[in-house]
Amino acid sequence: MRHILSLLMENESGALSRVAGLFSARGYNIESLTVAPTEDPTLSRMTLVTRGSEQIIEQIIKQLNKLVDVVKLIDLTEGEHIERELMLIKIRTADENQRAEIGRLAEPNGGTLVDESGDTVTVELIGSGDQLDAFINSVERSSIIETVRTGASGISRGTRSLRI
Amino acid sequence: MELNGSEILVQFLKDEGVEYVFGYPGGAVLHIYDALFQQDDVRHVLVRHEQGATHAADGYARASGKPGVVLVTSGPGATNAVTGIATAYLDSIPLVVITGQVATPFIGSDAFQEVDSVGITRPCVKHNFLVKNREDLAATLKKAFYVATSGRPGPVVVDVPKDVTDPGIRIPYEYPQEVSLRSYNPVTKGHPGQIKRAIKLLRAAQQPMIYTGGGVVLSEASDELIALTHKLGFPITNTLMGLGAYPATDKQFVGMLGMHGTYEANMAMHECDVLLAIGARFDDRVTGKIAEFCPNAKIVHVDIDPASISKNVKVDIPIVGDVKHVLTELIRELGSRDGNVDSAALEKWWRQINEWKSHNCLQYDRDSDVIKPQFVIEKLYEITGGEAYVTSDVGQHQMWAAQFYKFDKPRRWINSGGLGTMGFGLPAALGVKLAFPDSDVACVTGEASIQMCIQELSTAMQYMLPVKVINLNNGYMGMVRQWQEFFYESRYSHSYVDALPDFVKLAESYGHIGIRIEKPADVEGALKEAFGHKDRLVFLDFLTDKTENVYPMIAAGKGHHEMHMTPECKAPQSSERELA
Ligand SMILES: Cc1cc2nc3c(=O)[nH]c(=O)nc-3n(C[C@H](O)[C@H](O)[C@H](O)COP(=O)(O)OP(=O)(O)OC[C@H]3O[C@@H](n4cnc5c(N)ncnc54)[C@H](O)[C@@H]3O)c2cc1C
Ligand SMILES: Cc1ncc(C[n+]2csc(CCOP(=O)(O)OP(=O)(O)O)c2C)c(N)n1
Ligand SMILES: [Mg+2]
Numbered sequence: 038m039r040h041i042l043s044l045l046m047e048n049e050s051g052a053l054s055r056v057a058g059l060f061s062a063r064g065y066n067i068e069s070l071t072v073a074p075t076e077d078p079t080l081s082r083m084t085l086v087t088r089g090s091e092q093i094i095e096q097i098i099k100q101l102n103k104l105v106d107v108v109k110l111i112d113l114t115e116g117e118h119i120e121r122e123l124m125l126i127k128i129r130t131a132d133e134n135q136r137a138e139i140g141r142l143a144e145p146n147g148g149t150l151v152d153e154s155g156d157t158v159t160v161e162l163i164g165s166g167d168q169l170d171a172f173i174n175s176v177e178r179s180s181i182i183e184t185v186r187t188g189a190s191g192i193s194r195g196t197r198s199l200r201i
Numbered sequence: 202m203e204l205n206g207s208e209i210l211v212q213f214l215k216d217e218g219v220e221y222v223f224g225y226p227g228g229a230v231l232h233i234y235d236a237l238f239q240q241d242d243v244r245h246v247l248v249r250h251e252q253g254a255t256h257a258a259d260g261y262a263r264a265s266g267k268p269g270v271v272l273v274t275s276g277p278g279a280t281n282a283v284t285g286i287a288t289a290y291l292d293s294i295p296l297v298v299i300t301g302q303v304a305t306p307f308i309g310s311d312a313f314q315e316v317d318s319v320g321i322t323r324p325c326v327k328h329n330f331l332v333k334n335r336e337d338l339a340a341t342l343k344k345a346f347y348v349a350t351s352g353r354p355g356p357v358v359v360d361v362p363k364d365v366t367d368p369g370i371r372i373p374y375e376y377p378q379e380v381s382l383r384s385y386n387p388v389t390k391g392h393p394g395q396i397k398r399a400i401k402l403l404r405a406a407q408q409p410m411i412y413t414g415g416g417v418v419l420s421e422a423s424d425e426l427i428a429l430t431h432k433l434g435f436p437i438t439n440t441l442m443g444l445g446a447y448p449a450t451d452k453q454f455v456g457m458l459g460m461h462g463t464y465e466a467n468m469a470m471h472e473c474d475v476l477l478a479i480g481a482r483f484d485d486r487v488t489g490k491i492a493e494f495c496p497n498a499k500i501v502h503v504d505i506d507p508a509s510i511s512k513n514v515k516v517d518i519p520i521v522g523d524v525k526h527v528l529t530e531l532i533r534e535l536g537s538r539d540g541n542v543d544s545a546a547l548e549k550w551w552r553q554i555n556e557w558k559s560h561n562c563l564q565y566d567r568d569s570d571v572i573k574p575q576f577v578i579e580k581l582y583e584i585t586g587g588e589a590y591v592t593s594d595v596g597q598h599q600m601w602a603a604q605f606y607k608f609d610k611p612r613r614w615i616n617s618g619g620l621g622t623m624g625f626g627l628p629a630a631l632g633v634k635l636a637f638p639d640s641d642v643a644c645v646t647g648e649a650s651i652q653m654c655i656q657e658l659s660t661a662m663q664y665m666l667p668v669k670v671i672n673l674n675n676g677y678m679g680m681v682r683q684w685q686e687f688f689y690e691s692r693y694s695h696s697y698v699d700a701l702p703d704f705v706k707l708a709e710s711y712g713h714i715g716i717r718i719e720k721p722a723d724v725e726g727a728l729k730e731a732f733g734h735k736d737r738l739v740f741l742d743f744l745t746d747k748t749e750n751v752y753p754m755i756a757a758g759k760g761h762h763e764m765h766m767t768p769e770c771k772a773p774q775s776s777e778r779e780l781a
Binding site for chain 2: 047108
């Protein structure tokens with residue numbers, strides 16, 4: 038099962054490598070990992086997407102909690118939550134028609150054209166991982182020049198929250 | 202008080218109550234060594250190799266219950282310490298290892314003797330720190346001691362760049378009395394609801410078993426364990442790390458379990474219906490094949506580390522907490538004298554266990570003309586009255602020491618279980634002797650293991666640490682040879698230790714006494730003589746049977762009921778036993 042873990046960590050050098058090191062040392066899989074500071078400069082927040090059996094996820098959570106730099110952790114997938122990922126995708130377009138076509142594909146998915154230069158367009162898309170995958174699949178493979186994705190970040194719905 | 206960084210470090214150790222620092226100097230720690238030189242409160246023990254420093258500090262910690270402290274230089278000093286840090290990590294031993302580092306402006310420049318000590322040690326420490334400012338030094342050291350010794354203990358590395366210890370810059374120092382880490386709050390009390398559920402299960406048990414490990418030793422909970430076990434009347438087994446926490450001579454003790462555990466302990470594990478696991482981590486040497494581990498049992502597991510629970514074996518009633526607290530609660534909840542257990546069922550269960558016991562699985566040939574290693578340990582036990590601190594190295598000798606020295610007290614059996622580090626025994630014995638100068642300390646070792654830290658014989662001389670080295674010299678890496686005999690059709694690939702030194706002369710050249718013993722009849726006399734030399738290190742080189750094997754043995758990946766037994770023992774061999 039896919040799980041989205043959200044962590045508050047001490048904003049210290051080394052904290053990220055402890056998490057990454059834990060995953061490689063114990064052979065856990067990381068689908069994506071994002072980390073950035075929060076409104077509290079002493080804390081950074083990480084979102085980690087991983088897959089595994091219930092037993093493995095339980096171990097992952099316990100092992101992460103054991104890291105001295107991890108202040109708090111929740112499994113977002115245990116409750117209602119919002120998952121968002123940002124993607125920038127640069128696509129080669131032969132003509133005006135194709136550019137319009139890309140625009141038509143992007144818009145219903147909330148995408149915007151953020152750059153049009155020469156024979157390329159760049160689309161910015163925000164959504165769940167699946168939505169971004171779906172968009173990539175809808176574009177002709179050979180016309181994709183590059184994609185860059187932030188990896189998922191997420192937040193619980195309603196009153197459930199991750200704070201100290 | 203205004204102090205420079207080096208003085209702060211040393212003053213802090215003093216304020217923290219540190220008696221001994223095990224270390225080895227070098228460029229990055231020279232300022233600190235200079236500060237050490239100018240005081241005599243904190244005593245420095247100069248080892249001959251940084252691995253020795255970590256093992257000596259570790260032995261000191263295991264015997265005394267206090268954290269072991271190590272000081273090494275940057276680069277090779279730090280890398281040499283890694284084996285000892287990992288050894289402590291796998292057995293959850295509290296160490297604070299201070300490593301020198303190149304000065305902060307040089308970090309990352311491949312400077313002389315620079316390695317990323319924090320990076321290298323990250324996977325084998327409980328936590329580590331790089332101190333970037335001298336203002337943070339005292340507080341960081343305080344955190345290090347707190348993290349190392351609380352919760353599930355473990356080694357903590359503090360990497361200190363040279364400029365932080367600059368003797369020219371003084372800042373105010375005050376011993377940090379308080380420490381708090383918002384991200385680190387180990388649990389102590391067990392959940393009362395879980396404790397009640399456990400009691401219910403224990404009372405209903407027909408064929409119960411108690412399995413305890415190193416957590417009982419670490420928690421100083423021997424008395425509570427004895428009280429609970431007596432109250433319940435259940436059979437009890439200990440892991441290799443848990444030996445001594447329950448008296449081996451008590452009649453409810455059925456011996457060690459696992460790969461080289463007793464027939465009765467392993468059979469009882471296999472047949473039990475309720476397992477009470479306390480401060481043990483279901484290691485693969487203990488469980489054997491997971492699918493066949495305690496196939497009929499409901500399991501209660503008490504452990505301070507939630508990650509130990511249901512890691513390898515799914516348990517039914519987890520209790521996260523400190524062993525001492527939880528056992529006290531269990532005893533209280535059990536109330537009445539006999540704990541209200543099913544005594545009729547228990548009586549029947551004991552009959553079965555006593556039948557298993559009657560096979561006497563630890564038999565060996567007592568009429569042999571060559572010295573049997575088991576015999577040496579039995580005599581060691583007799584002559585030291587069971588009161589010695591026994592350290593060991595890794596191999597067959599380690600298993601025989603565990604099987605034949607009946608430890609009645611915790612912290613007397615000191616060995617590397619998790620990492621299985623050859624070279625541990627001798628330096629660990631030195632650490633123990635410093636902690637308990639008036640007690641007998643024996644290092645049971647093999648001719649291969651002892652050579653991995655033999656240089657510490659020199660440290661023993663310098664500090665007058667009269668430990669006794671019991672070298673069970675079978676001329677082989679016996680444990681390796683045994684596996685090759687069993688599983689590789691006796692192809693003894695590189696397990697013969699050729700070109701051995703003359704250990705007697707070697708001991709003498711370090712200034713100690715060396716004795717070679719070749720006949721069974723001389724074993725007792727030699728041991729008596731050695732322990733008679735109260736102020737000398739004696740190296741006893743016992744030439745033992747080269748082909749002796751450790752029994753019982755469960756091959757890796759087999760179940761508890763599939764033991765190989767010694768030919769001396771009449772217990773059914775694994776092939777004859779019903780493989781249910
Ligand atoms: C050659 C060789 C052969 C071996 N053969 C065997 C064998 O036959 N049988 C055997 O048993 N072992 C054997 N071992 C040792 C084995 O590898 C493990 O080291 C050992 O089994 C682990 O012991 P343990 O489960 O007691 O755990 P430990 O490593 O001692 O861990 C302690 C556990 O207690 C917990 N704990 C710590 N403090 C507390 C506290 N205050 N309160 C609550 N819980 C706490 C920890 O979280 C941890 O889970 C062998 C090793 C070697 C080198
Ligand atoms: C540092 C290290 N290297 C290798 C091993 C693997 N190993 C385990 S036991 C053993 C042989 C030990 O031989 P010896 O010390 O003579 O003890 P014996 O088994 O003969 O009693 C070896 C090589 C180890 N445990 N540690
Ligand atoms: Mg040997």
